[in-house]
Amino acid sequence: MLEKLQEILNSAKQTVAQIDDKVALTQASATFLGKNGALSGLMKGLRDMQPEERRNMGEQLNELRDTLIKLFEDKEAEINHNLLERKLSSERVDVTIPVHPKEYGCMHPIEALKKDIIDYLITLGFELKDGTDIETDMYCFEKLNVPKEHPAREMQDTFYIDSDTVLRTHTSAMQVRTMEAQTPPIKMISAGNAYRIDEVDATHSPIFQQLEILVVDEHVTLADLIGTLEGVVKKVLGEKTEIRVRPSYFPFTEPSVEIDAVCPKCGGKGCSTCGDTGVIEILGAGMVHPNVLEGCGIDTAKYRGFAAGFGLDRLAMLKYGIEDLRDMYENNITLLKQSK
């Protein structure tokens, strides 16, 4: 009987030594320790033994069972360890291999310019007001002193959703809404898309970006307007940029002015960018027309205001030397990187 035990132990050791995966180990474990395994067979034989012999054999069998359990447990630990080793070596990361440098994006030139101007104006105490692209005829035209049949409507012809609803031709509608909602002093910026019926070419587009400012307060003068705008132009085109102010006409301002900057490309000598004039039109502005203020319930005996509007597309073309407006909307990566 004792030889039989030794035989089982030797056989188990031999079997386990040849195993290197978990499935085979589980099977082998069942062969020796399972319900119908070798050990179980011997256990059953105890029933027929004399008490003395049974106790003795029982002890031997228990000892063998513990030895076998340990044998299989040790083997399982060894297999797990080898598996982990193999996994680690196959998944090793070589941190010394050079990586491809990541391409970082940048802001679109128009957006970068808009942000620059807004940041500057905020330091002067302006606040940014958000408006909607779809406006009513009332806020886009009527309340800005442009009644129906006014000739200015021709220049600002836009897209009609119905007879009273339009895509805004300027961001000025937000100025009206702010004046109606807020008592002066008002110092606001409105910026975003504006729409007009226009053919697409190198300098025109039916959709463009506008940024407008409005100030309403006591004692506001044309000098405040010019000073503020000179600051913006210098911020965008450089500290040395000089501006020229000349009279103009807009229905919603009186007096109205246009502000030109000395051409940043030729410095005033004349070139293709400025059409040999040495200056470039930058924006239109003026003192808010009393009709507009009164239409918003503002006391014109006490308050005056100034307003100005920039075409951001044109200004971005000038700042970044972009010659064709369409390039800015055609995902030309090389061109877009100029504002980086």
Ligand SMILES: [Zn+2]
């Ligand atoms: Zn020039």
